[in-house]
Amino acid sequence: MHYCGVVPARRLLQLVRLEEVRRAEPPIRLSAAFFEPGTAGQIAAELTGSDDFVLAIGAPATDALQGRPVRACDELLRARGVAPVPAGEESRRLVEAVAPLGAFEAADQGRQGTVPYAAFREEPVFETNADGVFCALRARRLPAKRHPQGLRLRIAELEQNQLLDDGGDLWDRRIEEIDAAAAALCAHRYAVGHASWLGDPDEGVVVLPGTSIPDEFSTDGVLAPVERVPLPPAN
DSSP states (O other): OEEEEEEEETTEEEEEEEEEEOOSSSOOEEEEEEOOOBOHHHHHHHHHTSSSEEEEEOSOOSOOOTTOSSOHHHHHHHHTTOOOOOOOHHHHHHHHHHGGGOBOOOOSSSSEEEOOTTGGGTOOEEEOOHHHHHHHHHTBOOOOTTSHHHHHHHHHHHHHTTEEETTSOGGGSOHHHHHHHHHHHHHHHHHTTOEEEEEETTTEEEEEESSSOOSSOBOTTSSOOOOOOOOOOOO
16 A cells, blocks of 8 residues: 655645555554656656555645635634645646545534544545644644754654655655655555544545544644844834
């Protein structure tokens, strides 16, 4: 089984594929293959040319219902401190290309729920949010990607979840590759029955790792306290 994550990379898409590496003793490790950025057509060809796979797309797969300014899942993410990802042409093309394979449809039970076990067998494609994945894994907010601490925590989270970069070092990767690796990790959690969703089932939902999603991601300890020297008063 391949566990795949795709996120926007400027005008292209970034794909990361994970495979389980089983050992005599736990934990299971996840070997990561990082692809060159490509078009929706190239990504779809790579995916459909392989054996079984689960795909997490880190970009909007649906539109807001008529009369709504934004999707419910985006509202719920923002309320937790996670910024929604803007829709892009290539990600929408990818959604259209892989939709016939089976996209996840949440049960109509409110605006939050647990992904049923083995849902990936009939619905291997779903939407996620890379920053939301990291927040869900840590159960708290993370600093912005532009902050050195934000990048360090993201890489540390991938390493703690046994993700191995066989083609280099995670510290040498672009931020889009780190995000795509997070989406792929969510695909693995989805496949093993350890994922939940947010949103309106009639409109489309976002899937994040974990058997439940907290009502808010704590901001406690997000940044270490540092001293800053005050400037003199302005004239």
